[in-house]
Amino acid sequence: MAADTYALTQLSGAKWLTDVAIVWLIGVGAYRLVAAVVPPGDVRALDTRLARQAGLALSLLVVATAARLYAQTYSSFGLDEPVTGELIRLVAEQTRWGGRWQVQAAAAVLAAPAAALVAIRSGARWTWWVFGATILAIVGVAPTTGHAFAYDGGVVLPMALQIAHLSAAGVWLGTLLVLLSAGLSSGRSARGDDGRAVSRVVDRFSPVALTAATVLGGTGVLTAFLYVDEIPQLWETSYGRVLLLKSGLFGLTAALGAYNWRRVRPGIAGPGGVTRLQRSATAELLVAAVLLLVTAWLVHLPMPHE
Numbered sequence: 493m494a495a496d497t498y499a500l501t502q503l504s505g506a507k508w509l510t511d512v513a514i515v516w517l518i519g520v521g522a523y524r525l526v527a528a529v530v531p532p533g534d535v536r537a538l539d540t541r542l543a544r545q546a547g548l549a550l551s552l553l554v555v556a557t558a559a560r561l562y563a564q565t566y567s568s569f570g571l572d573e574p575v576t577g578e579l580i581r582l583v584a585e586q587t588r589w590g591g592r593w594q595v596q597a598a599a600a601v602l603a604a605p606a607a608a609l610v611a612i613r614s615g616a617r618w619t620w621w622v623f624g625a626t627i628l629a630i631v632g633v634a635p636t637t638g639h640a641f642a643y644d645g646g647v648v649l650p651m652a653l654q655i656a657h658l659s660a661a662g663v664w665l666g667t668l669l670v671l672l673s674a675g676l677s678s679g680r681s682a683r684g685d686d687g688r689a690v691s692r693v694v695d696r697f698s699p700v701a702l703t704a705a706t707v708l709g710g711t712g713v714l715t716a717f718l719y720v721d722e723i724p725q726l727w728e729t730s731y732g733r734v735l736l737l738k739s740g741l742f743g744l745t746a747a748l749g750a751y752n753w754r755r756v757r758p759g760i761a762g763p764g765g766v767t768r769l770q771r772s773a774t775a776e777l778l779v780a781a782v783l784l785l786v787t788a789w790l791v792h793l794p795m796p797h798e
Contacts, residue, residue, distance in 0.1 A: 495571045500792055502563035507788035509556035514630060514658060515784070516549035517603070519666020521624050523675065526667060526697045536615045541674045543611035546623065550607055553600045553630070560637075561593060592636040599629045631658055638791050643718060650718055657711040664704035664749075665780045667697060672773045676766060691760040694769070698753050705746055712742065725796040734790045741783040748776040 520542050527538055565583045566575050573579075584590040603626035609619045635641075635654035643650045675693055716735060726732035752772050759765045 499567040502566055503792045504789040506556055506559035506563045507791055508785045509552060510560060511784050511788060513549050513553035513556055514634060515662040515666040516669055517627050518662020519670045520546045520549060521627050522663045522667040523670040524620055526700060527693050539610060539614035543607060545670055545674055546607040550603055557597050557600055564589060589637055595633050599633050602626055603630060631655055634658055639795060653711045653715045656707060660704040660708035664701045664708060668773055669777055676770055688761050690766050694757055694760055698757060705749060719795045721796060729796045731793045731796050734786060734793060738786045738790060741779060741786060745776060745779045745783055748779060752776060
C-alpha cells in the first residue's frame, strides 16, 4: 500500500470511529427522551442501561480522538520519517488543526463526569440535562477539523449544516442503535408483554426518525451545493464520485428505514414481531455503518475546486 493511501486509510478509519461514537452518544440522549413511556418504576433500570451505553460510546470517542491525532501526525510527517512523541506534540500544540483537536478532546473528556453522574443519580432528570449539554458541546466542535473550516465562502453556513447533519444522524441512527442494543433486550425481559412495551417505544421513535432522516438528507444536499460547483464534478473528481456513493448508501439506508416503518413496525406487538424488528434494524445499521465509513473517507478528500 502506498504511503499516501495508508495515510488516507488511517485518517478515514479514525474519523469513522469518531463519528460512530458521536452518533452513539446522541442516540443515548435521544433514546432517553423517546423511552419516557416506560413505567416510573423502570426509570432507574433504564438510566443504568443507558449510562453503560454512554460509557462505552465515550470510551470509543476517547480512543478515536487519540487515533485521529496519530493519523494526522502520520499524514503530516510519517511519509518521510517515523512518527514520534515529539512530532505528535508538535501537531497537537503548534498547528491550527491541533488547536481545534484540543477543543474536541476536551469536550470528550468533560463528558465523562456527566455520564458518571447519570449512573450515580439514576432516575434524576436533571443529570440528563447536564449530559445533554456535554453532547451538544461535542457535536458543536466536531466539524472544526473538516471541510467546513476550509470553505472559501465563510465557516458559519457549512458549520451550521454539518452540526445539523451530524445531529440528525445521531437522532436517527444512534437512537436506532441504542434501541437495538439496549431497548429490545429490556423489552424481551418484560413480564409477558415485551412486544407491547417495544411497540410503544418504536411508535414514539418513528416520527422522530422520519424527521431526522429528512433533515439528514436536506443538509446533505445543501452541503453538496456548497462544495460542488459544477455537475460534471460529480463524476470527474474523486470527491464527487465518493459523494455519489454516499448518496446511494443514504438512499438504501432510508429505504430500509421505510420498510421497518411501514412493514415491520405494525406487527411488533404480535408473535415474533420483536425478532423481525431486530433483524431488519440490524440490516439498516450495517448499511449505515458503511455510509459513515464512506463519509469519513469523503471528509479527507480534496473538495472539487481544490
